[in-house]
Amino acid sequence: MRRIICRSIRLLLFLCLLQSYYPVWAIDMPVTQRRNISRGVVGWEAMPAILARIKPPKFAARDFNITDYGAKSDGRTDCTEAIRKAIAACHSAGGGRVVIPSGVVLSGAIHLKSNVNLHISEGATLKFIPEPAKYLPLVFTRFEGTECMNYSPLIYAFEQENIAVTGKGTLDGSASDENWWKWARRGTGGTPSMAAADIRQLREMGQNSVPVKERVFGQGRFLRPNFIQPYRSRNILIEGIKIINSPMWEIHPVLSTNITVRGVTIITHGPNNDGCNPESSRDVLIENCLFDTGDDCIAIKSGRDNDGRRVGVPSENIIVRNCTMKDGHGGVVIGSEISGNCRNVFVENCKMDSPNLDRALRFKSNALRGGIIENIFMRNVEIGRVAEAVLTIDFLYEAGDKGPHKPVLRNVSLEHVTSAASPRVMWIAGFSGAVIEDIRFTDCTFRGIEATEVMQHAGSVTFKNVTIEPAKKGRSANSPGAR
Numbered sequence: 001m002r003r004i005i006c007r008s009i010r011l012l013l014f015l016c017l018l019q020s021y022y023p024v025w026a027i028d029m030p031v032t033q034r035r036n037i038s039r040g041v042v043g044w045e046a047m048p049a050i051l052a053r054i055k056p057p058k059f060a061a062r063d064f065n066i067t068d069y070g071a072k073s074d075g076r077t078d079c080t081e082a083i084r085k086a087i088a089a090c091h092s093a094g095g096g097r098v099v100i101p102s103g104v105v106l107s108g109a110i111h112l113k114s115n116v117n118l119h120i121s122e123g124a125t126l127k128f129i130p131e132p133a134k135y136l137p138l139v140f141t142r143f144e145g146t147e148c149m150n151y152s153p154l155i156y157a158f159e160q161e162n163i164a165v166t167g168k169g170t171l172d173g174s175a176s177d178e179n180w181w182k183w184a185r186r187g188t189g190g191t192p193s194m195a196a197a198d199i200r201q202l203r204e205m206g207q208n209s210v211p212v213k214e215r216v217f218g219q220g221r222f223l224r225p226n227f228i229q230p231y232r233s234r235n236i237l238i239e240g241i242k243i244i245n246s247p248m249w250e251i252h253p254v255l256s257t258n259i260t261v262r263g264v265t266i267i268t269h270g271p272n273n274d275g276c277n278p279e280s281s282r283d284v285l286i287e288n289c290l291f292d293t294g295d296d297c298i299a300i301k302s303g304r305d306n307d308g309r310r311v312g313v314p315s316e317n318i319i320v321r322n323c324t325m326k327d328g329h330g331g332v333v334i335g336s337e338i339s340g341n342c343r344n345v346f347v348e349n350c351k352m353d354s355p356n357l358d359r360a361l362r363f364k365s366n367a368l369r370g371g372i373i374e375n376i377f378m379r380n381v382e383i384g385r386v387a388e389a390v391l392t393i394d395f396l397y398e399a400g401d402k403g404p405h406k407p408v409l410r411n412v413s414l415e416h417v418t419s420a421a422s423p424r425v426m427w428i429a430g431f432s433g434a435v436i437e438d439i440r441f442t443d444c445t446f447r448g449i450e451a452t453e454v455m456q457h458a459g460s461v462t463f464k465n466v467t468i469e470p471a472k473k474g475r476s477a478n479s480p481g482a483r
Contacts, residue, residue, distance in 0.1 A: 042375045043413075047346050050317045054285045056260045057162035057235040059117045062096030064089055066105070073103025078129065080108040090116045095162065100124045100169060108134025109152035112230075114160045120169030120241055127172040128154045130179040135225055138218045142231075142254050142279065144199070144272075145304030145337030146206040147311070148215040153229035153252070157236075164237035165228060173227055173246040175270050180247035183222040184271040195222035206307030224272075226252040234258050241265075248272040250293075252279060255313060259284045269294035269327065277301055280313040280340050287319070292326040296333040296362075300342055305368050308339030309405075315340070320347045327356040332378070335364035336397050338371035339405070345376045353384025353420075359427075360390045360419070363409055364397040367431070370405025376412045383419035389427040390419050390446060393436055393458075401431035408435040414444060421448030425468060430457035441466050 064086045067073070071082035086098045087110070095115025102123035108131075112118060120126055128134075135151040140158060143150055154173055157163050165171075175181050183194045198221045205215045217223045224247040230236050233256045242265040243250050250266050250273065253259050259281060266275045266289070273294035278284045279301040291297035302308055302315045325331040331352040334342050352360050360383050365371050383390060391414065395407050419425075425446045430436045437459035445467040455461070 042344055044346065044377055044379070046344060047319060050283060050319060050344070050346075051285070054258055054260060054283050054319075055235075056237040056239075057164060059115065059162070059164065060094055060096045062090070062093060063099050064096060065099045065101060067101060071105060073101050073105045073124065075104035075106065075127070077106060078108070079105050080110075080134065083107055083110055087111070087113055087116055087118075100126050100167070102169075110155045111152070112155065112157040112160060112163045112165075115162045117164040117166055117237075118155070120165070120167035120171065122168035124167070124169035125172050126169065128174050130174040130176070132219065136218060138216065140212070140231065141226075141229065142303075143202060143217075143223045145279070145301055145339070146202050146215075146307045147212045148202055148205075148217055148223070149213065150217045150221075150223050151225040153226040154247070155228045157230045157233050159232045160230070161233060162235045163230060163233060164239070165241060166237065166239045168240050170242045170244060171227070172244050173268070175245045175247045175268075180224050181270040183224055184248070193222075195224070198222050203305070207305055209306065209310065224248045226250070228252065229254060230256045230259075232256065236260070237262070239263055242267070244268050246270065246273055249274045249277050251276040253281045253284070254279045255281065255311075257282045261286045262288055264289045266290065267292045271295070274299045275328070278315050278318055279303070279337070280311065280315055282316050284315075284318040286323065287321045288323065290324045290326070291328060293328045295328060296330045297325040297328040298323075298331070299333040299335075300345060301335070301337040302340030302342055302371065304337040305339055308337060308369070308371075311340060313340050315342045316344050318345045320345075321349050323350045325350065325352040325357060326354045328354075328358070330359045330362035330392070331357060332360070333362040333364065334373055334376065335362075335371070336366070336369055338365050338373060338407075339369050341372045343372075343374045347378040347381065349380045351382045352386070353382075355385050355387065357385075358387045359392040360386055360417075361414070362392040362394070364392075364394045365407035366395060366397050366399040367401045367403030367406055367434075368399045370403075370407050372408045374408070374410045377415075378413070378417060379415040381417045383417065383422075385421045386419065388422070389424040389454075390417065390422055391426050391428075391439075393426075393428040393430070393439075395430045395434045395436070401434075406431075406433045406435070410435060410437045412438065413440045413442065415442045417441075417444045419446045419448075421471070422446070423450045424453050425449060426461070427454045428456060428458045428461070429454065432457060435459065440464070445469075
């Protein structure tokens with residue numbers, strides 16, 4: 001008996017040691033994958049294995065129509081309780097679809113449970129009531145990379161598995177400058193927004209390691225909720241829907257794994273209206289989506305400053321393909337809340353074009369965020385006009401070099417990327433001690449370049465078979481003009 005107890009204790013100590021080196025979710029990874037992560041060097045050859053692990057959940061062939069639980073699609077009746085009952089019944093029965101029928105259905109916060117597919121029928125609009133009280137009680141969430149207790153996201157799941165939001169209908173967050181967006185707008189004369197003091201307080205709590213249960217916001221405060229947020233969940237599908245008028249970030253999986261976002265249309269131009277923001281999440285596929293947003297189209301994150309380092313879980317193994325990016329601050333962005341690190345991001349076969357799209361690929365951090373970003377690959381991307389640069393690396397973002405955590409970016413490849421017009425190909429701003437290393441352009445063509453490149457404290461940046469054509473073509477003293 002004593003020998004068995006000793007062996008059990010040794011096994012427990014081993015598992016604790018293993019968890020200290022890898023996140024909880026990494027323990028069930030294949031050993032070869034863990035080795036690849038620890039080695040830190042991968043390429044396009046790693047993508048098939050990632051894709052093989054990303055499998056959308058399947059659901060029982062059972063429908064639970066919310067009208068059977070008292071809902072009315074008349075655009076006047078609050079159906080929150082009816083939707084809750086339908087979800088509970090579906091979950092208790094072993095899963096299936098909770099169906100939102102055609103028409104306009106009003107609701108407050110919706111909390112998904114395991115094995116439930118919230119299905120928005122064609123011709124249906126699930127319209128969320130823009131009253132903060134409808135998003136109580138408070139839930140465990142993240143606001144811009146810092147954990148807290150706050151208003152529930154409009155659609156939320158906590159520690160659930162096999163969940164989905166699907167269909168050809170519309171999710172309408174009802175946000176406008178009369179409600180949620182007003183909290184983020186500066187006042188007349190540039191006075192701080194209604195949310196500014198709460199945001200500052202939350203960030204200070206994160207920096208000072210205040211326990212999350214004491215970071216209580218919500219009623220009477222001004223931190224907006226995200227739209228769709230699976231938190232510590234796995235096996236997630238978001239497919240087919242259209243999203244409009246979000247309070248802030250649209251699709252925001254946190255500490256989650258095995259996520260498919262497919263065929264989604266996002267058109268919303270409020271403040272901080274990012275399209276899809278995987279945060280501290282693993283094995284994510286974003287494909288065949290359209291982004292027309294008021295902020296970044298896709299922004300990959302892993303926690304902010306000390307709070308992100310405390311949680312210490314990276315975003316990794318993320319594939320973006322066959323997407324269209326229109327308006328937005330950036331097409332694919334990594335940061336700025338990236339303190340938990342990011343690795344293994346693959347972007348291919350996308351189109352980006354809008355005079356209101358600022359950058360195609362953007363990295364942002366500073367000496368408070370820090371973070372290691374590595375193994376980022378983009379290929380076969382067609383860019384029309386961008387307002388700043390094709391590639392932006394901004395390590396002077398906000399706080400700049402004022403801090404002890406110097407960010408690292410390495411192993412970035414752009415292949416077969418073309419652009420029609422932009423001020424620059426690159427805008428790279430680092431600082432002494434930060435690392436920007438091994439940035440490669442291969443078989444790329446950039447036309448309509450208007451200004452000189454910006455490179456500050458950059459390491460190795462290489463070009464192979466690259467064409468850069470200025471907007472105003474000239475000639476050297478002894479040769480014909482450039483073609």
